Amino acid sequence: MELFQVRYFLALSKMLNFTRAAEVCNVSQPALTRAIQRLEDELGGPLIYRERSLTQLTELGRAMLPHLETAYGAAEAATKQAAAFKRREFSPLRVGLGVTISALLLRPALRELEDRVKGIELSIAEGGSVELCAKMLDGDLDASVIVEQEKLPERVNRWSLFEERYVALCSTDHRFGALSEVPVTALADECVLLRASRGCDLEQALDRFCTAAGVKPKTRHTGSNEDHIQEMVRAGLGIAISAAHRPIAGDLAVRPFADPTATRRIILAAVAGRQHGPALALFLKLMRARDWSEMLQANPISRPGEH
Numbered sequence: 001m002e003l004f005q006v007r008y009f010l011a012l013s014k015m016l017n018f019t020r021a022a023e024v025c026n027v028s029q030p031a032l033t034r035a036i037q038r039l040e041d042e043l044g045g046p047l048i049y050r051e052r053s054l055t056q057l058t059e060l061g062r063a064m065l066p067h068l069e070t071a072y073g074a075a076e077a078a079t080k081q082a083a084a085f086k087r088r089e090f091s092p093l094r095v096g097l098g099v100t101i102s103a104l105l106l107r108p109a110l111r112e113l114e115d116r117v118k119g120i121e122l123s124i125a126e127g128g129s130v131e132l133c134a135k136m137l138d139g140d141l142d143a144s145v146i147v148e149q150e151k152l153p154e155r156v157n158r159w160s161l162f163e164e165r166y167v168a169l170c171s172t173d174h175r176f177g178a179l180s181e182v183p184v185t186a187l188a189d190e191c192v193l194l195r196a197s198r199g200c201d202l203e204q205a206l207d208r209f210c211t212a213a214g215v216k217p218k219t220r221h222t223g224s225n226e227d228h229i230q231e232m233v234r235a236g237l238g239i240a241i242s243a244a245h246r247p248i249a250g251d252l253a254v255r256p257f258a259d260p261t262a263t264r265r266i267i268l269a270a271v272a273g274r275q276h277g278p279a280l281a282l283f284l285k286l287m288r289a290r291d292w293s294e295m296l297q298a299n300p301i302s303r304p305g306e307h
Contacts (some may be wrong), residue, residue, distance in 0.1 A: 093143030096132035162292035191238035
């Protein structure tokens with residue numbers, strides 16, 4: 001079924017006259033008649049009574065009319081929306097950011113995007129890796145910066161950005177402050193603060209390397225965001241797990257874990273095979289081309305006596 005056939009039928013159902021319907025559709029009457037006949041063949045029966053001075057819809061024609069009106073209206077709306085999309089003066093970019101990843105990572109790319117892409121419209125959504133991948137597959141996000149998982153959907157392309165260490169965050173007078181690295185076994189005597197965020201890889205990592213070391217730290221207190229966690233650390237309620245790249249207040253101590261497996265990989269992800277608009281194409285290029293070692297060196301893990 002072709003849209004022009006539907007358009008001819010809708011005009012004929014309104015005019016109930018082949019000559020006038022052909023004029024409205026700007027085609028010859030024989031062309032309109034042939035199109036209606038092909039439509040009838042496809043639908044399996046006559047749509048129009050053809051009598052000398054009387055043209056009426058058949059029962060099948062009356063039954064098909066609302067469906068064909070809906071189909072044609074949807075097609076017209078899609079065409080208009082596509083035309084408006086091509087004429088638009090903005091370039092949307094919807095980025096997902098892992099709940100434990102600092103937006104600091106996006107700043108250089110976003111600054112260059114603002115300079116180079118006309119009318120960029122940015123939105124950033126936070127979530128766990130699984131949640132953000134699902135949103136990308138559903139078309140709700142264009143790309144995400146997430147913590148690499150063991151299994152990601154096959155349709156998701158991923159590019160490694162950098163690897164970093166998990167660290168312990170504590171007050172400056174805490175016993176960990178005198179250490180260059182924190183043994184995982186030392187967590188057995190500590191209260192570890194937890195984050196209430198869904199899909200938080202920090203707590204998953206804590207479970208993983210504590211289980212491997214055979215220790216089970218106490219977990220009494222929970223914070224909803226990083227500000228809550230850092231204030232609770234200052235108050236002496238416990239220590240927290242964080243990541244090396246995250247900005248940490250200067251009055252807190254940061255110590256890496258001694259366990260060599262206490263690391264994570266940060267990746268850039270986007271759905272394979274989808275067309276990239278100008279903003280997304282440049283964002284992916286900038287994130288992949290960046291020298292991430294400069295960022296890691298600019299935010300070194302402090303050593304004893306360096307707070």
